[in-house]
Amino acid sequence: MSQRVLETLKEKFGDAVLETHSHLGDETAVVSPERWKEIARFLRDDPSMAFDMAVDLCAVDYPDRTPRFEVVLHLYSISKRHRLRLKARVGDAEGEKAEIDTLTDVWVGLNWFERETYDLMGITFKGHPDLRRILLYPEFEGHPLRKDYPANKAQPLVPYRTEEEAGVPLDKLAPFGPDEGMPFGRRVFAVDRGES
Amino acid sequence: MGELKPTRQVTIEGGASGTSGFATTKLEALLAWARKWSLFKYPFVTACCGMEFMALTSPRFDGSARFGAEAPRFSPRQSDLLWVVGTISQRQAPVLKRIYEQMMEPKWVLAFGTCASCGGFYDNYATVPGIDKIIPCDVYVPGCPPRPEAVLDGLMLLQDKIQRGATGDRRPGIVKPREDPVRDLVQLRKKSSLEQGNS
Amino acid sequence: MEPIDLDLEESELELPSEPMHLNMGPSHPAMHGTVRIVLELSGETIVKSDVQIGYLHRGFEKMCERGTWNQVFPYVDRLNYVSPMLNNVGYALAVEKLCEIEVPERCQWYRMILGELSRISDHLTCNGAMAMELGAFTPFLYYIKAREMVWDILEEETGARLTHSFGRIGGMAHPPTPALKDMCRNAIPAILKLVEEGEGMLLRNRIFIDRLENVGAISGKDAIALSWTGPCLRATGVPYDVRKAHPYLKYDEVDFDVPVGTRGDTLDRFLVRLGEIRQSARIILQCCDRMPDEGPVNVDDPRFVFPPKRDVYTTIEATIQHFKLVMEGAKVPKGEVYSYTEGGNGELGFYIVSDGTGTPWRVRIRPPCFPITQGLSELINGGMLSDIIPVFGSLNMIGGECDH
Numbered sequence: 001m002s003q004r005v006l007e008t009l010k011e012k013f014g015d016a017v018l019e020t021h022s023h024l025g026d027e028t029a030v031v032s033p034e035r036w037k038e039i040a041r042f043l044r045d046d047p048s049m050a051f052d053m054a055v056d057l058c059a060v061d062y063p064d065r066t067p068r069f070e071v072v073l074h075l076y077s078i079s080k081r082h083r084l085r086l087k088a089r090v091g092d093a094e095g096e097k098a099e100i101d102t103l104t105d106v107w108v109g110l111n112w113f114e115r116e117t118y119d120l121m122g123i124t125f126k127g128h129p130d131l132r133r134i135l136l137y138p139e140f141e142g143h144p145l146r147k148d149y150p151a152n153k154a155q156p157l158v159p160y161r162t163e164e165e166a167g168v169p170l171d172k173l174a175p176f177g178p179d180e181g182m183p184f185g186r187r188v189f190a191v192d193r194g195e196s
Numbered sequence: 197m198g199e200l201k202p203t204r205q206v207t208i209e210g211g212a213s214g215t216s217g218f219a220t221t222k223l224e225a226l227l228a229w230a231r232k233w234s235l236f237k238y239p240f241v242t243a244c245c246g247m248e249f250m251a252l253t254s255p256r257f258d259g260s261a262r263f264g265a266e267a268p269r270f271s272p273r274q275s276d277l278l279w280v281v282g283t284i285s286q287r288q289a290p291v292l293k294r295i296y297e298q299m300m301e302p303k304w305v306l307a308f309g310t311c312a313s314c315g316g317f318y319d320n321y322a323t324v325p326g327i328d329k330i331i332p333c334d335v336y337v338p339g340c341p342p343r344p345e346a347v348l349d350g351l352m353l354l355q356d357k358i359q360r361g362a363t364g365d366r367r368p369g370i371v372k373p374r375e376d377p378v379r380d381l382v383q384l385r386k387k388s389s390l391e392q393g394n395s
Numbered sequence: 396m397e398p399i400d401l402d403l404e405e406s407e408l409e410l411p412s413e414p415m416h417l418n419m420g421p422s423h424p425a426m427h428g429t430v431r432i433v434l435e436l437s438g439e440t441i442v443k444s445d446v447q448i449g450y451l452h453r454g455f456e457k458m459c460e461r462g463t464w465n466q467v468f469p470y471v472d473r474l475n476y477v478s479p480m481l482n483n484v485g486y487a488l489a490v491e492k493l494c495e496i497e498v499p500e501r502c503q504w505y506r507m508i509l510g511e512l513s514r515i516s517d518h519l520t521c522n523g524a525m526a527m528e529l530g531a532f533t534p535f536l537y538y539i540k541a542r543e544m545v546w547d548i549l550e551e552e553t554g555a556r557l558t559h560s561f562g563r564i565g566g567m568a569h570p571p572t573p574a575l576k577d578m579c580r581n582a583i584p585a586i587l588k589l590v591e592e593g594e595g596m597l598l599r600n601r602i603f604i605d606r607l608e609n610v611g612a613i614s615g616k617d618a619i620a621l622s623w624t625g626p627c628l629r630a631t632g633v634p635y636d637v638r639k640a641h642p643y644l645k646y647d648e649v650d651f652d653v654p655v656g657t658r659g660d661t662l663d664r665f666l667v668r669l670g671e672i673r674q675s676a677r678i679i680l681q682c683c684d685r686m687p688d689e690g691p692v693n694v695d696d697p698r699f700v701f702p703p704k705r706d707v708y709t710t711i712e713a714t715i716q717h718f719k720l721v722m723e724g725a726k727v728p729k730g731e732v733y734s735y736t737e738g739g740n741g742e743l744g745f746y747i748v749s750d751g752t753g754t755p756w757r758v759r760i761r762p763p764c765f766p767i768t769q770g771l772s773e774l775i776n777g778g779m780l781s782d783i784i785p786v787f788g789s790l791n792m793i794g795g796e797c798d799h
Contacts, residue, residue: 056733058759083733135799
């Protein structure tokens with residue numbers, strides 16, 4: 001059913017639709033970031049599309065690819081009951097120039113989703129009315145969901161107490177050492193790449 | 197249950213200088229007894245453990261009322277027991293520190309759940325690895341979330357600590373698990389790490 | 396009495412005024428989530444509000460990228476910690492969709508029973524906590540008592556009161572206990588009776604109704620634009636329920652209704668949740684009748700499912716299989732998938748990307764509370780300060796889910 005949506009998109013926008021595929025019942029269209037907003041507006045307003053709800057917006061980091069990031073938008077039409085996944089690829093290998101148009105004036109509900117994507121993945125949404133960090137604090141540097149951000153690199157707002165101040169041992173002994181049991185976090189090399 | 201037995205834990209100090217030492221310690225014990233049965237709590241509820249906290253205060257367990265710690269005070273200035281219930285994120289840490297600093301002495305802190313005790317399995321950029329990195333902590337109740345029975349154990353540990361007073365053992369209490377399958381392993385590891393440290 | 400200064404015009408007698416700024420949260424007694432609201436007040440009317448979340452950001456999505464696919468289950472539990480089983484089932488279905496496996500029939504019924512029990516627990520907590528924050532403490536105790544009954548069943552089945560970690564890829568951790576059906580059949584009438592008693596105490600209380608009616612109303616169109624789903628959307632009259640619109644598991648084979656509201660105000664949200672408790676009870680009873688007592692629970696696929704423990708100790712094939720599953724994790728085929736189920740608060744989506752290894756490349760949760768909390772600011776602007784409490788309570792913002 002949503003196959004028809006993909007065909008219409010290809011017909012209407014031609015070259016701007018870079019790639020379409022259908023896998024496990026999910027229809028995906030990769031579009032060019034320049035026409036991101038135009039396509040979104042068409043999908044909302046066209047009566048045969050009628051995507052009235054933007055379900056989710058997120059980004060995925062592929063450090064080996066250029067463009068590096070994929071902005072993924074999931075759409076749903078309550079009246080037509082069909083879904084579509086819309087993607088755009090942005091950003092160069094260093095994670096710079098990750099910019100895309102905001103869709104907050106198309107679907108109001110994307111406001112916080114875009115803020116979250118900016119916060120965790122560092123993608124700038126041009127024209128967003130209020131692009132602040134949402135889940136993390138303003139003092140935080142970097143974007144934790146990028147693959148080159150080490151998972152346990154904390155940036156405390158309050159300095160930790162030392163054992164001398166506390167007078168009691170603060171470090172707890174884990175029941176399992178790193179050499180026993182599950183090697184949790186096998187992607188250590190990928191995670192640590194940012195530190196070196 | 198509230199039978200007054202102050203002499204049981206009183207240690208007579210300075211007996212040589214007369215009766216004054218005796219009177220002071222007895223008053224301390226009495227105060228401690230009064231304090232331990234009338235804890236005013238400030239629930240700093242953030243996460244999952246809050247659900248168990250609700251269950252703890254509800255009729256089946258009736259956890260806090262039986263220990264005189266029922267009445268919550270939502271102003272830190274009026275409360276003397278801070279329940280840290282749930283994960284403390286880095287963003288939340290200044291708030292917690294501020295609330296602790298606003299509380300009047302004497303004050304106690306109970307870390308409810310593994311996240312509050314040591315950060316749990318959230319070993320990442322967003323979570324404080326245990327509230328004791330920020331504020332002093334008196335009792336740890338591990339569990340994710342702890343069962344209400346474990347929290348009752350923790351509350352009793354805290355009462356013991358209050359009764360011991362300033363002169364007694366000030367180390368934080370840790371609620372022991374009922375069955376500890378890895379206890380032997382942990383002790384072995386502790387032993388081996390101590391040996392390595394010494395050699 | 397004469398004016399103080401006869402030379403002044405009447406308007407000049409008024410004192411200059413400026414809006415008051417008030418900070419609510421992040422630790423506020425009447426709000427059971429960790430949220431901070433910065434308010435601009437004119438008298439008692441809210442002029443502007445800024446809702447700030449993120450005080451419970453625990454890095455769920457980052458943590459998922461560190462373990463195996465099965466190790467995500469404990470983290471999923473703690474997203475919406477009021478209904479952990481729904482999250483477990485949602486995540487398991489997402490991975491199974493990518494692996495193209497379907498769990499046996501018995502497991503599907505089992506998942507439905509546990510999921511609906513969780514939904515009852517979620518709605519009981521939400522309504523009870525909201526009533527408590529409005530000062531009605533007795534119904535809260537009734538609802539918590541009912542919730543304990545739900546938790547008793549879940550504990551008997553899964554071994555944990557709250558965070559079960561019971562789902563597995565391709566099945567469940569254990570088959571259902573023989574007592575499951577009897578426990579459900581005995582507990583459901585008792586739970587419904589308690590719900591009814593609590594409801595009677597609240598809905599016949601003039602003060603309670605007055606504080607909820609026409610407070611925080613939103614139209615269906617606005618709610619859709621804000622990406623609302625779940626009970627909050629249904630309270631506005633839009634009958635969108637994933638279980639009906641896109642049935643998964645066996646939801647197309649059971650008979651249940653979708654309660655909808657009309658005005659989309661706080662009272663409607665309260666009533667929709669009460670209605671859903673009854674519908675969930677109906678579903679559970681039907682599942683109990685139709686779940687087979689015998690049969691496999693896990694799929695027969697050694698790529699994803701752990702072998703029986705007895706075989707691990709006795710046969711070399713099972714030992715190797717167990718070792719590979721534990722050390723490397725189940726190899727999920729390369730690809731991406733978006734799977735959606737009806738969580739406690741609405742459409743719970745998982746967008747997962749696999750690179751073909753045993754570790755997820757990206758697990759993205761679409762938390763239903765996130766867009767709902769986004770709408771909070773719109774609902775309370777222009778209202779009274781005291782309306783924040785019922786409105787916020789009825790949205791059922793769950794910190795773990797909203798802040799990931």
